[in-house]
Amino acid sequence: MNKKNNASKVILAILLFVFILLPEKIILAEENLSKSNQTTDISEQYLKESEKTTALNLCNHLLTRQFNALITGNDVETRDIFYESDNTILYNQFLRWRIKQSQVMHTSWSSYDYNLLNVDYVKDAENILIHGSFNLKYTYTNGLEGRQDNINFDARIKSVDNNYLIESFNIDEVMFDDFISTLNYENVIDMDVTNHKVKNININDINTVVDNMLMQIELTNELVSQEPNIIQPPLLKTRASQYSYNSANGVAYANEYAYSNNPCFYTAAGDGGDCTNFISQCIWAAYGGWNPGDSITTMTNNINNRVRMMPSTTLSNWFGHQYGAGTPWESVNDLWNFATLNSGTGPRASGSNNNSVYKNLVAFAISSGDVLQVKRSGDAKYRHSVYVIFSSPKFSDDYNNIIVAQHSKNTTRALSDLISGWGGADCYMRKLTFNSAQFDK
Known part of the structure; x- marks a missing residue:
């Protein structure tokens, strides 16, 4: 008789656990799932497709204008796509140098083709962050060709008065790398060597250094060849x-x-x-x-x-x-x-x-x-x-x-x-x- 009573007590305890504690766990699980779904919904709404398109179009506009300038020799217009910052001032100086050097050295392009490989987006409180890469092929005016694959670019797109502008832009293209290396050599910038990005910029000295770089390009026409040793x-x-x-x-x-x-x-x-x-x-x-x-x-x-x-x-x-x-x-x-x-x-x-x-x-x-x-x-x-x-x-x-x-x-x-x-x-x-x-x- 005691054994039966004990067995009954065990069964009763199990039933109490099932009917009292388990529903509580189910409710908590449902709440967590609801929160998870809510977070996912918020994340999906946080960066709309229209925002992705706008941000990518800004980067495409910049690259298209930059490469077209190597064909036309004209300055690159960026006022409608750049938000003024140390980084965009730096990039404008790069564009100024790049167009001038191509004119002096007779290396302008006759055509180009760049293909995007992949693009990732992240959004913080005010900005859209883009990381992407592309392949670039181009033909010089003399018919010779150049190429670089897997060029990485990083951009920060800033929301300004219900509009978006590029606040920073870094590109892993060989001429930009040469330009940045020269500035780093002149101690005008500090590089994050691990990530190959500009870390600190002494913007007050940028213009002076770039002016000197342009002068050195101009002086190439005045050099007189001598017999090499x-x-x-x-x-x-x-x-x-x-x-x-x-x-x-x-x-x-x-x-x-x-x-x-x-x-x-x-x-x-x-x-x-x-x-x-x-x-x-x-x-x-x-x-x-x-x-x-x-x-x-x-x-x-x-x-x-x-x-x-x-x-x-x-x-x-x-x-x-x-x-x-x-x-x-x-x-x-x-x-x-x-x-x-x-x-x-x-x-x-x-x-x-x-x-x-x-x-x-x-x-x-x-x-x-x-x-x-x-x-x-x-x-x-x-x-x-x-x-x-x-x-x-x-x-x-x-x-x-x-x-x-x-x-x-x-x-x-x-x-x-x-x-x-x-x-x-x-x-x-x-x-x-x-x-x-x-x-x-």
């Missing part, structure tokens, strides 16, 4: 097999991987970026380490076996692979020193115009397959390397008839753009012309 590599002291330098192979490789990274190699980061790592890959291809049509398996085998490379026994050797590289492979200045002083295995090159302004290296002396390195006049060392993929200069100063490929930013562009982006008359540029070299494999 040529450095020949020393005589060979080894008996390894000799291989010619096939510039067509190097150009083919550069065109194949100018806009993306070869997964068979690592991608260099940090100071200097991936520029010389990419250039060494082009040199490696020109010596026969890569041939057009090679599969990933073939490339991987050649890299693992150090075909047309040096052994990876010391970082002072010229080699690269998926996990890193030797110092001469990835360093601007170490590549120059190695190639011009090398008397053993590895790449060999004649160097010219070291520590001289670009104008002394006349355009008709630059050929496809050459490597060019640049710095600004105040730099102690050269800071960037590019690979020449096309050269057909008609006159000694036609640097816009030369196309170079580079990484960091991954792009192809006229050499005249590179020169003006690296200081105009203050651009120092040297050349490596590679010769036959010896390799163990």
